[in-house]
């Protein structure tokens with residue numbers, strides 16, 4: 001029985017979501033919540049994918065166009081390997097996740113990265129770079145215009161600075177970065193929110209260009225604060241980034257309410273990922289993590305703390 005397991009972390013975007021799609025840099029970090037994918041080759045001619053979202057089984061020869069589920073990247077990955085290695089059997093793919101889906105914490109990119117590693121290893125041993133390429137191709141089956149940022153951080157882990165044209169650079173930190181994550185419980189479709197921003201850009205070309213420039217400068221400043229461990233200034237930069245995200249219309253009143261509560265004690269807060277729902281991240285350290293969490297919990301918000309974890313893709 002050929003079996004292969006891989007795991008990949010979820011992610012937060014400290015600064016730069018949406019603008020990164022248009023070429024500015026973004027700063028991302030992998031979190032200590034992960035997805036594990038186990039793949040086993042079988043004698044049946046089916047592709048079977050099981051996750052906490054449900055289970056789906058289709059004939060191995062099914063056309064991808066006929067698969068209408070968020071699990072389509074797994075079918076893409078399996079079929080691609082089957083074709084490349086002229087394999088005629090089936091596969092069973094099991095997903096175990098600690099990352100809530102559809103709320104901006106990188107569950108789909110972690111699925112694509114861990115899926116690409118786990119499935120490909122049944123046939124061949126690929127470099128991390130090749131796994132990232134495969135994962136990004138798989139992610140495009142659910143979200144065509146991805147900047148590639150999410151899959152990159154889920155593959156390499158830690159804190160990275162990412163741009164579409166220059167790729168990524170990893171930042172070595174001398175202290176932990178702690179975050180409180182509040183889940184607004186409203187799921188979003190990244191594809192839909194990114195399309196909304198396209199429309200905003202078309203209607204407000206000049207304003208959008210000026211926001212791109214402001215964001216670009218802010219990222220440079222934030223990189224400096226990260227390197228000098230200046231959490232207070234980093235938090236302020238995150239809050240300023242939130243204002244830019246509000247201007248392009250990807251926040252809402254509920255997210256703003258969470259941010260107002262969190263900002264009474266945290267260093268700064270913003271949405272993470274596509275927005276329009278999803279999660280808010282608040283930058284904290286030991287001095288304010290507990291009070292920030294307590295204030296949010298008192299208002300019945302679902303929140304938990306995470307730290308940036310350097311561990312990216314892992315195979316075993």
Ligand code: MEV
Nearest residue numbers: 017018146147148273274
């Ligand atoms: C989604 O996590 C981040 C976006 O910037 C889209 C992307 O970078 O592909 C909204």
